[in-house]
Amino acid sequence: MEQPANDYLTLATYNAILHRQLQRDMNQLLLKDDLPVNITEMYLMVLIMESHPISQRQAATTLAVDEGLMTRMVKHLTKLQLINKESSARDKRVKELTLTSEGEKLLDYGLKQFNDWWHSFESDLNGVNINQLGDELFDISKVVLSDRHQTPLRNDRISSQGMKKDL
Template structure:
């Protein structure tokens, strides 16, 4: 019996399409509701809520955003009073992030918008077990985020190598 080919490209492509559509629609809703955050900052707030405290570096790695963008997001959310940033008790170089009460309130409201977005498409998802799909994507994410599967960025190249 021939082995069935795994269609990783389809999973990757349609996961990206779904993510980008949700991101676009959510950013438009957040602007319409005059909320001071974007969807990427909401993802950070969700990660903080689920992992409190989480180091800023770990949050950057998990969300796959560069450290410069992460720094700007943290400064913005801290200035709005939505998160706290403190040095870890065990290592002062490590910056830990936690949500404030105001951050939790804003996140609750934002997540209600995410749920409404999903509710609007749910009637067209007739035979899809969204909870099982979510669990499977979570399991895939855990594997991708494990140290064993992190891709080295090759930042040790010199400027002259990169100009070639």
């Protein structure tokens, strides 16, 4: 098998491994702490926090989940009073999602667990510039979403250099 000039398979494989390890460990932590959400719902809450508000359809596309799963997650998070779902002022057919104050509190706690997970092996990442890597993965995600799904990431992100990126 010929090795490509840019090893996209390696990037995709190790990205998937890292994601699945994080997902497994975070779900176990969330269960251990008796939190009523899973990591996919946490990802949705982070997306809502960053995009505030975001349409339910755009959230499904961005997180690459089918509309049925998105509907179930939104119903669950709404029932727990962690998010609000309201019709858009511009188009009543569009359902916009926002975090409640309880959702913000739970997300703060969940993100602390998330950061603790990363910090647990940070000292073993000598020579890896995690901010640069994050910026590069963000740029790849932005291209994939806009080129493949016509869905721009609609949030502002502070780059590792402290410059605001308008998306």
